[in-house]
Amino acid sequence: MSDEAAAPLSGGALTRSRILDAAAALMTNVGLAHTTTKQIAKEAGCSEAALYKHFRSKEEIFVRVLHERVPQFSEALAELPERAGDDRGPAGHLREVALAALRFYRRSFPIAASLFASPELLATHRRKLDELGGVGPQNAAQHLAAYLAAEQELGRVAATADPYAAANLLIGACFHRAFLDLFFGGEMPAGAVRPASEEEFAAETVRALLGGVGV
Structure with missing residues (x-):
């Protein structure tokens, strides 16, 4: 440094x-x-x-x-399509994405939740994002889908897979897991989330996803 x-x-x-x-x-x-x-x-x-x-x-x-x-998510994904075909492979990149998404949503939920209680505040926030050049929550799925499409072109993701559907499945799973973590806090019922650790969650979620879209 x-x-x-x-x-x-x-x-x-x-x-x-x-x-x-x-x-x-x-x-x-x-x-x-x-x-x-x-x-x-x-x-x-x-x-x-x-x-x-x-x-x-x-x-x-x-x-x-x-x-x-807040731990960054969509900005890191913006560079992901350029990494298609590298030695890390889809599994490695998608695990990284899952961990980043989980940490982002877990940190940003408490901050952003009150946006949805005020239509005026939410509208103001959307205008602010537009002023910054189209930054928004849709970017994450778009970047991830672009990466999966690039891997698809290289034959490392099944030709029949829908990159956008796969991206939405992964991001949705991370969103839901973050919600459960915050909802239960330190009083998580036994077995409420499986796998318990975030690293295992990322690995198993990606394994399940690639079971459907992998070659």
Whole structure:
């Protein structure tokens, strides 16, 4: 790691980082709808005016929290189609995708849940995503389907498989598992989720998927 990369944040960069940390904590604990820029500024140890020097709105802060304070998912998938045909193979890449999806949904659910309680807030969020160039939840399935289609062209995924259906199956399984993890929290009933560990979940889910679309 370079000295520049290792250097601690200072000045405006430090303030911005503290704002995002504070926003992530508040949005997780009290929900997006009940989090205000005044609360975020207070938690970050800065003025609300300082907050608005870095972000134009609460919605922009929310989007940046998802991009910078939540384990990344769709961005990593954007490069996946270029890796079709490499030695890692579909099984290795899909396990990686499953783990990334599970961790992303588990972290982002508590932050984003309140979006769906407010049609106005949800509409504002969609507009913000459009302003950022079409970023959105649909990207993950699109990127994953493109990767599977590329592997299909190479003969490593069955010619009869539907790449979009396969992508939706994998992402849907991860979404559901993350929901169960959060729903039960530390009181998970015995046998409620199988396999129990996330690594085994990723491996077995991919094994089942490739049993249907593999060559």
